[in-house]
Amino acid sequence: LKMNNMGVAPLWDGLMQFAKQEPASYHVPGHRHGQLYRQYIHETGLLKQGDVIDALAELARIDVTELSVTDDLHEPAGMIKEAQQKAATYFGADHTFFLVGGSTSGNLAIILSSCNVGDLIIVQRNVHKSIINGCKLAGVEVVFLSPDVEQMTGLMTVPSFSTLEAALHQYTEAKAVILTNPNYYGLSVKLEHYIELIHSYNIPVIVDEAHGAHYGLHTSLPQSALQVGADAVVQSTHKTLPALTMAAMLHIKGSRINLDRLQHNLAMLESSSPSYVLMASLDLARALMEHKGKEWIEQALQLIEELINWINKADLCIKLQQIDKSEQDLDQDPFRLLIYDSTTRMDGFELQREFEKYNIWVEMATTQYAVLVIHLSITEKDITQLKETILKITKSIEQKCYFNGHHSPSNRIHYINEATQISLPMKMERYKQYGSKKTILLDAAIGAKSAEMIVPYPPGIPILFEGETITASICEQIKVLTQLGARFQGNTTIEVGEIEVFMND
Numbered sequence: 001l002k003m004n005n006m007g008v009a010p011l012w013d014g015l016m017q018f019a020k021q022e023p024a025s026y027h028v029p030g031h032r033h034g035q036l037y038r039q040y041i042h043e044t045g046l047l048k049q050g051d052v053i054d055a056l057a058e059l060a061r062i063d064v065t066e067l068s069v070t071d072d073l074h075e076p077a078g079m080i081k082e083a084q085q086k087a088a089t090y091f092g093a094d095h096t097f098f099l100v101g102g103s104t105s106g107n108l109a110i111i112l113s114s115c116n117v118g119d120l121i122i123v124q125r126n127v128h129k130s131i132i133n134g135c136k137l138a139g140v141e142v143v144f145l146s147p148d149v150e151q152m153t154g155l156m157t158v159p160s161f162s163t164l165e166a167a168l169h170q171y172t173e174a175k176a177v178i179l180t181n182p183n184y185y186g187l188s189v190k191l192e193h194y195i196e197l198i199h200s201y202n203i204p205v206i207v208d209e210a211h212g213a214h215y216g217l218h219t220s221l222p223q224s225a226l227q228v229g230a231d232a233v234v235q236s237t238h239k240t241l242p243a244l245t246m247a248a249m250l251h252i253k254g255s256r257i258n259l260d261r262l263q264h265n266l267a268m269l270e271s272s273s274p275s276y277v278l279m280a281s282l283d284l285a286r287a288l289m290e291h292k293g294k295e296w297i298e299q300a301l302q303l304i305e306e307l308i309n310w311i312n313k314a315d316l317c318i319k320l321q322q323i324d325k326s327e328q329d330l331d332q333d334p335f336r337l338l339i340y341d342s343t344t345r346m347d348g349f350e351l352q353r354e355f356e357k358y359n360i361w362v363e364m365a366t367t368q369y370a371v372l373v374i375h376l377s378i379t380e381k382d383i384t385q386l387k388e389t390i391l392k393i394t395k396s397i398e399q400k401c402y403f404n405g406h407h408s409p410s411n412r413i414h415y416i417n418e419a420t421q422i423s424l425p426m427k428m429e430r431y432k433q434y435g436s437k438k439t440i441l442l443d444a445a446i447g448a449k450s451a452e453m454i455v456p457y458p459p460g461i462p463i464l465f466e467g468e469t470i471t472a473s474i475c476e477q478i479k480v481l482t483q484l485g486a487r488f489q490g491n492t493t494i495e496v497g498e499i500e501v502f503m504n505d
């Protein structure tokens with residue numbers, strides 16, 4: 001990979017070449033290519049070369065603004081356009097939009113671009129909060145579909161084919177269908193038939209593939225949503241590929257999405273000064289994967305297999321959860337490991353804390369699992385460290401006495417109201433006009449409508465959103481999560497057992 005050869009990573013290369021000229025800046029940003037950081041180091045002697053501020057100063061050399069040579073994300077015509085085209089070709093899209101606000105900004109923009117106020121759309125219920133927020137901003141009516149639960153793992157996937165079929169049949173006026181695949185835990189459904197079905201109604205399929213930016217990049221990995229015909233696909237490149245946090249992509253294929261409208265909405269939702277460092281990291285991630293991805297994936301998969309075989313052979317109380325292999329329609333991301341204590345003495349949150357004791361930081365925990373994201377740069381040494389740590393945690397588990405396990409199947413958290421497969425259309429509004437609100441004890445809230453979004457994070461799937469009826473099962477799930485130490489976003493009272501509800505409902 002010749003990084004200085006324009007055309008390999010056009011945006012990255014272009015910015016590097018521009019930085020090499022040592023251009024005199026009379027424009028924003030205020031650090032002036034990192035000059036102020038270097039000056040601080042020089043003047044105070046408090047920080048040395050090699051300190052983080054020094055690294056920041058280096059990075060700031062490519063932290064530029066829209067100049068005649070650096071192009072403009074919101075009206076790309078030069079090196080950003082070229083970089084996006086290269087990404088589109090690599091990921092199999094017709095058009096790719098670089099995102100500097102994560103998949104969040106992509107989800108908001110694509111929803112706003114696919115429907116008008118009052119339109120009806122079909123959405124799987126277990127979605128990231130950005131989808132709910134997108135629906136609110138768009139002011140659409142949403143028919144929520146309950147997902148299937150994979151039997152071995154107890155985790156939610158996408159709605160069943162028959163649920164989707166019934167919903168499409170019932171709501172022929174639907175303007176779009178939104179699915180999330182894979183889920184946070186690396187479980188995914190083969191979407192080809194779903195997409196064929198939705199297209200038979202000439203409706204666009206939007207797939208939130210935030211956790212699957214690496215899907216389809218090797219024959220050993222599950223196929224990507226683009227490969228099976230999705231119209232719009234949002235990927236958090238920063239999650240599983242080597243891009244910086246917040247750097248993501250929105251891919252479009254076919255003609256069901258209006259590109260001008262999308263470009264306009266992205267410009268409305270994202271900063272008018274998008275970070276060149278983030279954008280360049282997207283270009284670089286794509287270029288590195290194109291050059292070395294196949295080799296890296298193969299090396300990593302080999303090491304992951306070694307770890308899996310070791311865990312299976314060692315016959316420890318710690319096990320790896322695999323999906324039901326007879327389920328032909330399901331895939332499991334080999335880069336995501338679901339680790340659990342088969343004796344039920346430790347729940348997922350405790351396992352996470354155990355790993356942290358040994359300086360191993362996992363992605364997230366559920367009542368049952370510690371979820372590990374394995375990266376492409378994994379080495380034999382990392383695998384050895386994981387094996388040693390698993391043995392140490394096994395010892396801690398063996399010393400722990402049994403008590404009533406939290407994660408019997410009945411206590412599995414499903415993050416949704418499961419009452420109906422296909423909800424009645426719900427009008428999503430930016431500001432709910434339900435009248436006044438009050439904060440009451442969770443136990444007293446059953447049957448009331450929630451006045452707030454309750455979002456355990458991770459995974460960021462709202463267990464309740466504004467206007468949803470609070471059921472006994474939801475109450476129980478919130479209590480179990482709180483007990484086990486789950487974190488909630490944006491809510492201060494839920495952890496002390498209180499919730500805000502609308503008074504007049």
Ligand SMILES: Cc1ncc(COP(=O)(O)O)c(C=O)c1O
Nearest residue numbers: 101102103104128208210236460
């Ligand atoms: C399914 C899903 N979609 C979207 C997002 C938002 O992604 P980002 O953090 O890139 O904005 C997340 C984040 O965790 C997610 O899990």
